Amino acid sequence: MATVWRSQRAFARFFVGKTARILNNASDLGAKLTTASISVSSKQNYSNYAHSPFVKNIKEQYEFEIVKNPPEWAYVERLMPFETIPNVTPKAAYPSGWIPPKEEARNLPYFIARTRNHQLPIYLDLSYRGMRKISMIKKIDGDIWLLNDLIKEHLKKTQNRYVETRVHELGRFIEVKGDFVTTLCNWAYAQGF
Amino acid sequence: MGSRQITEKSLVMLRSLPRLSLANIRDNPGSKHYPKRGRGQHSGDKHGAGNKGSGQRQNYMRLGYETGNNPFYLRMPHEPYYRGHHHRREYPPISLLEIQKLIDTNRIDITKPIDIASIVKSGLYRFFPDQKHFGINLTDEGVDLFATKINIEVQWASELVIAAIEKNGGVITTAYYDPHSLFLLKNPKKFFETGQAIPRRMIPPPDVIEYYTSAEKRGYLADPEKISQERLRLSQKYGYELPKLETDQYFNMLCERKDPRQIFYGLEPGWVVNLKDKCILKPRDEELLQFYAS
Amino acid sequence: MSSNLLNVFKRLNITAATQIRLCSSVSNVVPDNREISVTKKEWKFPPQYTKPREVWIENLDTIEEKKLGLFELHPLVYATVPRIDLIHRNVEWQKKYRWVSWAHTKTRAEVRGGGRKPWPQKGLGRARHGSIRSPLWRGGGIVHGPRSGKTHFFMLPFDMRIHGLTSTLSAKFAQDDLHVVKDLELPTEEPAYIIDLIESRNWGPSVLLVDDTDYAPRNITVATDNLPHVNIMPVYGLNVYSMLKHDTLILTHSAAQKIEERLLIHLHSSITEQQMKFKLSQV
Numbered sequence: 001m002a003t004v005w006r007s008q009r010a011f012a013r014f015f016v017g018k019t020a021r022i023l024n025n026a027s028d029l030g031a032k033l034t035t036a037s038i039s040v041s042s043k044q045n046y047s048n049y050a051h052s053p054f055v056k057n058i059k060e061q062y063e064f065e066i067v068k069n070p071p072e073w074a075y076v077e078r079l080m081p082f083e084t085i086p087n088v089t090p091k092a093a094y095p096s097g098w099i100p101p102k103e104e105a106r107n108l109p110y111f112i113a114r115t116r117n118h119q120l121p122i123y124l125d126l127s128y129r130g131m132r133k134i135s136m137i138k139k140i141d142g143d144i145w146l147l148n149d150l151i152k153e154h155l156k157k158t159q160n161r162y163v164e165t166r167v168h169e170l171g172r173f174i175e176v177k178g179d180f181v182t183t184l185c186n187w188a189y190a191q192g193f
Numbered sequence: 194m195g196s197r198q199i200t201e202k203s204l205v206m207l208r209s210l211p212r213l214s215l216a217n218i219r220d221n222p223g224s225k226h227y228p229k230r231g232r233g234q235h236s237g238d239k240h241g242a243g244n245k246g247s248g249q250r251q252n253y254m255r256l257g258y259e260t261g262n263n264p265f266y267l268r269m270p271h272e273p274y275y276r277g278h279h280h281r282r283e284y285p286p287i288s289l290l291e292i293q294k295l296i297d298t299n300r301i302d303i304t305k306p307i308d309i310a311s312i313v314k315s316g317l318y319r320f321f322p323d324q325k326h327f328g329i330n331l332t333d334e335g336v337d338l339f340a341t342k343i344n345i346e347v348q349w350a351s352e353l354v355i356a357a358i359e360k361n362g363g364v365i366t367t368a369y370y371d372p373h374s375l376f377l378l379k380n381p382k383k384f385f386e387t388g389q390a391i392p393r394r395m396i397p398p399p400d401v402i403e404y405y406t407s408a409e410k411r412g413y414l415a416d417p418e419k420i421s422q423e424r425l426r427l428s429q430k431y432g433y434e435l436p437k438l439e440t441d442q443y444f445n446m447l448c449e450r451k452d453p454r455q456i457f458y459g460l461e462p463g464w465v466v467n468l469k470d471k472c473i474l475k476p477r478d479e480e481l482l483q484f485y486a487s
Numbered sequence: 488m489s490s491n492l493l494n495v496f497k498r499l500n501i502t503a504a505t506q507i508r509l510c511s512s513v514s515n516v517v518p519d520n521r522e523i524s525v526t527k528k529e530w531k532f533p534p535q536y537t538k539p540r541e542v543w544i545e546n547l548d549t550i551e552e553k554k555l556g557l558f559e560l561h562p563l564v565y566a567t568v569p570r571i572d573l574i575h576r577n578v579e580w581q582k583k584y585r586w587v588s589w590a591h592t593k594t595r596a597e598v599r600g601g602g603r604k605p606w607p608q609k610g611l612g613r614a615r616h617g618s619i620r621s622p623l624w625r626g627g628g629i630v631h632g633p634r635s636g637k638t639h640f641f642m643l644p645f646d647m648r649i650h651g652l653t654s655t656l657s658a659k660f661a662q663d664d665l666h667v668v669k670d671l672e673l674p675t676e677e678p679a680y681i682i683d684l685i686e687s688r689n690w691g692p693s694v695l696l697v698d699d700t701d702y703a704p705r706n707i708t709v710a711t712d713n714l715p716h717v718n719i720m721p722v723y724g725l726n727v728y729s730m731l732k733h734d735t736l737i738l739t740h741s742a743a744q745k746i747e748e749r750l751l752i753h754l755h756s757s758i759t760e761q762q763m764k765f766k767l768s769q770v
Binding site for chain 3: 081082083084085106111113116141142170172
């Protein structure tokens with residue numbers, strides 16, 4: 001209780017001009033802090049037992065009101081975490097460079113599903129101190145062997161050399177030997193995945 | 194066509210196989226690596242421990258000991274490169290590009306003011322107040338392609354970043370949160386479940402009060418007139434037309450700012466939020482009201 | 488005997504085609520079109536590529552099978568590639584995590600005796616020894632032996648547990664061992680009724696009934712009470728081991744709905760408390 005009083009007195013000097021209660025989302029408050037407003041009073045030494053006044057009227061229970069369905073509940077809802085990652089609503093443009101998946105991609109014989117964060121599941125696996133680079137395409141559905149042939153063809157054209165791949169049917173992924181993540185991502189975006 | 198599809202193929206295959214039961218399942222071959230026991234000429238006999246000495250007798254010398262001579266870790270005298278590191282504040286960075294990505298993928302709501310709580314809620318910002326993290330440092334990666342009008346509140350921003358946001362018609366403020374408030378902002382649900390009253394936000398410490406009272410840094414304690422002067426100055430420096438906020442349809446949202454003693458938007462200190470019964474307990478006592486208003 | 492043969496023939500029936508439609512086990516019952524209700528679902532996470540599965544909603548009221556409706560199931564839960572290795576890991580986890588090994592051996596300090604040096608170090612021509620209970624001695628202590636109360640607790644990663652559940656559900660569905668039932672209301676409380684029902688419909692001898700709530704109707708509870716191979720379970724008790732142990736899995740319509748909902752939320756959510764790495768030091 002006593003600490004409540006002390007802190008009130010301590011900060012009263014900082015907010016000299018504020019008489020009103022705190023408002024919700026007060027816009028542009030002019031609370032200016034200058035060196036003049038900070039001063040230490042030496043008349044009463046609260047940390048000294050002899051000078052410290054006795055606490056009067058200790059309340060057991062403070063009065064409060066319960067507001068059911070308050071209008072500020074929207075602000076509380078805003079603070080609650082997402083239950084599931086929100087779906088992306090279609091927008092005119094995506095300045096960050098994120099490309100949305102297309103509906104036509106579902107008609108192809110193969111399919112690369114997006115991750116739960118709406119990104120392409122194409123990753124770079126580095127091992128042996130960065131010497132071994134493997135590009136991995138995960139979450140593949142449909143005809144994986146056809147997809148493998150198409151990827152090999154595309155990489156042969158762009159890289160002017162044969163590129164080794166590994167197909168894992170049970171794990172539903174394709175590993176490409178080398179760092180071709182950007183090329184593969186661009187190819188996937190072109191297909192509409 | 195059907196037999197080449199992975200899922201359909203595997204499910205069709207299952208139909209022709211015996212019923213899946215506890216007796217016919219196994220792990221992938223090669224997935225379990227059992228430790229090899231030392232037996233035979235090479236790994237047997239002394240089992241890799243050598244002859245005599247502390248090695249074989251499992252009475253090892255302490256790490257760094259060099260059998261008597263002055264060890265490396267004691268040769269160099271104390272050089273206080275990290276003195277006071279535990280007193281320094283850290284502001285983990287997040288770039289404008291990241292913010293744009295979060296906006297594009299709907300993880301941040303731009304129709305409401307953005308603060309540290311909404312960025313942490315998106316799930317893609319690593320923030321640990323218990324590790325001396327004091328807030329968001331908005332970096333300038335992606336300053337060229339940032340194109341959204343937002344009302345954002347961070348803890349540290351450079352001039353270029355401020356210019357980029359204001360160029361797009363947005364509003365940026367730098368505000369200070371004490372560590373206790375940061376814990377609340379990181380996990381508001383956990384805090385509300387404790388049943389405590391929302392505390393007041395503390396004022397900035399002396400070494401950083403100047404930062405938060407300067408209009409150049411859009412501090413939350415700065416003079417609004419000076420801030421508008423600074424906005425003009427920046428628009429002239431970087432050569433863009435200062436957008437008029439008054440005529441904007443989101444003018445009210447862009448003007449929303451928190452009181453210096455407020456932690457959450459819309460919720461005053463002193464209130465107790467009851468998530469289960471969906472009600473808020475507000476103090477009516479004069480003492481409490483005075484305390485929380487101070 | 489004939490029902491077993493029928494089962495075998497059913498197993499060998501390889502259906503081609505891109506979509507797998509669940510054929511009714513007793514095909515001579517022609518569904519009455521007027522009573523059928525086809526529930527077209529509004530998907531919260533619409534199926535991307537794999538087609539959703541359709542399943543009949545059956546009844547438990549009569550021994551004879553009646554189809555009360557058609558129900559759609561999400562492919563991400565009921566038509567995934569069945570990962571047998573993940574199913575195995577889940578079963579292994581379920582068996583081991585609660586196992587406490589009570590085997591115990593004494594070390595050389597705990598074996599009675601052996602405080603005194605048996606004979607002097609030098610002079611006797613015998614090997615040098617410090618105590619008669621050293622591990623070298625017969626009757627001596629055991630080095631690195633089992634120590635009582637050894638727990639084998641570990642938590643399988645959250646995603647592995649989720650995929651274990653989806654794989655088992657998909658496998659059960661693909662092998663015609665999954666049936667959706669409207670509710671668990673029985674006309675009588677005689678166990679013979681349930682046994683007859685299971686026999687006539689060619690469901691495997693052991694049946695796991697999964698309901699939405701903890702409490703089941705009285706009739707079915709009494710009927711299955713003394714039958715060890717027919718068990719009722721609430722939705723939150725669904726686990727890979729039980730699903731594999733029982734031959735057939737019967738879900739109520741609301742249970743199937745709930746399972747799908749919860750699993751889809753876990754497959755599409757950001758890092759939640761459940762998904763974070765399990766720490767033994769959690770408060």
